[in-house]
Amino acid sequence: MKGSCHCGKVAYTADIAPTEAFLCNCSLCRRKGYLLAPVSGDAFVLERGQGETTVYRFNTHRIEHHTCTTCGCAPFSRGPGRDGKPMVMVNLRCAEDIDLATVKPIAFDGANKL
Ligand SMILES: [Zn+2]
Structure with a gap:
């Protein structure tokens, strides 16, 4: 995708065909509206955008949240x-070729588990 x-x-390519995505209730995901699908680091290629993003970290600071x-x-x-x-969570709301109406949301209790 x-x-x-x-x-x-x-822009990125990710070697996945997601049919499900995490709808997380943590303080950041709720505000951003993220719909996340996991990709292993070696199945993700950042085609463009190195140096074009700001990185936000919170809580444990382990995860880089990239914003254009x-x-x-x-x-x-x-x-x-x-x-x-290495692992990447791609935001399916930024996917170019996926009909989100066909993606099943999986509730993730990040507010209590992160
Ligand atoms: Zn942009």
Whole structure:
């Protein structure tokens, strides 16, 4: 799948075909409206946007939440997974070729588990 921010400065490809996505209730996800799908670090390619994002960290500060400095969209977050390997959460709201009406939301209780 392909994803990008609104202005196009940030774009990625991810080797996944998500049918489900996490709808997390943590303080950041609620405000951003993230709809997240996990991708292993080696299945994610940042095609454009190195240096075009601001990085926001909170709570444990392990995860980088990337936001485009120009248009404000938040196409992905990344950090070490539970196994320590690089992991990316792509925001399906920035996906170019996925009908979100067909993606099943999975509630994730990030407010209490993060
Ligand atoms: Zn942008």
